[in-house]
Amino acid sequence: MKKLLVLILVLAMSVSLVACGGDNDADTPSNADGEASQKTVYFLTKILGNQYWSVVEQGAKDAAEELGIKLVVTGLANEAEIEKQVQQLQDAVSAKADAIVIGPTDSTALANPVSDAFKSGTPIVIVDTMINTDDYNVAYMTNNVEAGKMAAEEMIERLKKAGVKEDEKAQIAIQIGSSGSQTIIDRLKGFNEYWDANAPESWEVLNNDVKVNDGDISKAVGFTQDFLTTYPDLKGVFGPNNGSTVGFVIGLKESNRKDLAMVGFDFSEEIEEMIRGGEFEVVTIVQKQYLMGYEGVKAGIELSEGKTPSEKMIDTGVMVVDKDNIDSDEVKQIIDPTGN
Template structure:
């Protein structure tokens, strides 16, 4: 089936903005509960406790408040696809009304999603899609396009000349792979942009810090770092700052964690590719409600978009 990529804000007819801890978008303005539906949803989180996903859960809570639903969070505290599969199966066994998940590994999660749908339980993916699965909808970033935009930004900031190291938050995670593919595609237009090393951080700040330090020490010719997960730019920035060599690197990351934004303000990190996890979480619940009630949008893929945040807009992009 052909799937159209559309802008979520056009689908919903609203303008969205993201803020950690609060949301200034039209999502947050819908204060009144339509009715107490009583649907029970399970959110299978890939990394429980990660700040990025906590923001998504704030969006889910706002949608629960509007629709009278109840979304419970389950999942591992570090990347573990097998545990995600077990949690999906547990939700099926508990006969919940719907499941939200992130397709960290579409091949591994596809059969579990199929089992849920076979049991009459709709599934919505957020952040990372499983396009060949039986899921009803995907709401989130086009990871390839986001990576491409990050690559273009790095090329512009380095005048098209850099030796690049990549900190990859999950070497086999489909969203990270797509971001790197998009990033590499953008760099193909510049003959003096070269990727010299890629390291797996498993989206862990401590591991990322260790890998960033090793890269900086092993590759003195490296002049730029691209981080694909929310902790990677923080890790690179922390090491560069501690070593007193922040002026040697162009660092571009993903997501607007507070430490990343502060590093941008301080000139340690140059840019970050900001997604919209609050909106993804909100849409996850909303799309499940619409699927159950038979009034969901025709398009199965809803692109929530990204914003490149630099020193020029770090204090205004949320507006």
């Protein structure tokens, strides 16, 4: 009697499970083993919560929603967590990601891990920062050497507008987020190439005292104060990445040093406020980072389907933003592509 009762209960549960599962799986594609075949892309950002990288992440999320795929986002607390990003990359490969989109925190240290991931057969899309290997499928980023030249051109122009004379001693301070980032290396290369060819001889870039803040805003603000105290002939500051730019903005405002010219990168609330205030001679070079995340995820899915990109390196472009064009439609489309 007990056996009969158990058999009846088992049959009842089986019927119930089939009935519950039927509606949920009706429209879900399945593979040969009967499992859901929704594709998964891993997006390995640099710094979680960073204003710049949040826009890249939003682009990736919007593409994932549009394509109906799963997006797994991982990131770091600061740019010094190189080993953590290596582990995140290895975890994505172990999870059999259909594609990996990564913004390398260190172009050299991540080269071999990215190469290993690529050789495993996982499609690799690089965004924002170049990697020191050819073992990837496609990259979406700024032409950073040219962007650096643009920054130097703007610095020279802003110094002249600020009234700095060509025969006057003038020093330019630089701080960066990471010394291992090819993005930073290329921007500094372009900046110095243009500077050496066009700046007055009495104007000097402090290349022997470039500070590395690891993407830490508090450190970046502290370095700003150090520069202001150490160099009495300081006339300008250059931040080739978002964190460094924000650090310079906060530091200059706290010190009320409106006599300095500033060139930064990317668009944050801090730089926007400084530009709109009109008290500083300031400009920022804005990248199209939303496009990097959006197109990066789309490319990852296309690669997973066996498609080949038409180009391996895709320049997403930059634009100079100052008080004269900050409210233009072209700038708005870059800094707020979703219209929020």
